[in-house]
Amino acid sequence: MATNKYFNYGDRNQQNLYESLVIxxxxxxxxxxxxxxxxxxxxxxxxxxxxxxxxxxxxxxxMYIENTExxxxxxxxxxxxxxxxRDQATFVVSRRRWVQLVGKRLEVANFRPREGDLIYLPxxxxxxxxxxxxxxxxxxxxxxxxxxxxxxELFEYSGEDFDTGIDTI
Numbered sequence: 037m038a039t040n041k042y043f044n045y046g047d048r049n050q051q052n053l054y055e056s057l058v059i060x061x062x063x064x065x066x067x068x069x070x071x072x073x074x075x076x077x078x079x080x081x082x083x084x085x086x087x088x089x090x091x092x093x094x095x096x097x098x099m100y101i102e103n104t105e106x107x108x109x110x111x112x113x114x115x116x117x118x119x120x121x122r123d124q125a126t127f128v129v130s131r132r133r134w135v136q137l138v139g140k141r142l143e144v145a146n147f148r149p150r151e152g153d154l155i156y157l158p159x160x161x162x163x164x165x166x167x168x169x170x171x172x173x174x175x176x177x178x179x180x181x182x183x184x185x186x187x188x189e190l191f192e193y194s195g196e197d198f199d200t201g202i203d204t205i
Contacts, residue, residue, distance in 0.1 A: 054180065054182060055130065055180065055182045062098055062100045062133070066101070066128075067098070067099060067101060068096055068098055068158070069097065069099050070156040070158070070202065070205065071094065071096075071149065071155055072094050072153060072155070072156060072198075072200060072205070073153050074150070074152045074154070075091065077090050088196070088197075089152075089197075090197040090199070091197065091199070092197075092200065093200060094205060095137055095141065097133060097137045097138055098129075098133065100128040101157075102126040102128055102185070103124075103126055123189070124190070126185060126187050127185075128183050128186075130182060131181065131182055132182075134148070135147075148184055149166055149169050149186055151168065151169060153166050154166070154191055155188060158204060162190060163190070163191040163205075164189065165190075166187075167188060168187040171184060
């Protein structure tokens with residue numbers, strides 16, 4: 037017998053308790069950030085690229101910053117054109133809170149954050165672009181996936197339109 041037959045590790049009550057503990061810990065140790073979904077203005081049909089983007093809404097949601105000793109990445113690089121910032125951060129957000137605060141309000145992708153969208157961190161007054169969304173970490177704890185892990189890089193402004201109604205953004 038490899039596992040104990042008297043314990044069911046996929047019980048819905050255990051999953052709800054685990055997810056509630058994850059949400060509470062993110063609310064205790066996390067930050068209130070703004071999620072800005074990218075709105076496609078004019079999509080290039082040949083290269084499938086969106087040259088002009090627009091950010092017309094912002095949603096406040098709590099996220100945990102996984103980087104414990106400051107932002108990761110290559111840091112500040114001195115080039116012949118000036119200083120280039122290459123900071124990276126990993127944000128963790130609960131799936132249930134994502135659906136409650138953001139997902140139900142979005143028409144396009146209400147099930148998860150999208151690559152290319154932005155996260156505004158008021159603590160450092162910096163904007164991060166989502167580069168990768170990890171959907172299976174931690175790997176099926178209690179047969180459930182309670183969080184999204186967002187790997188982000190510092191956003192480089194290149195003429196995008198910001199009209200979120202929030203003055204700091």
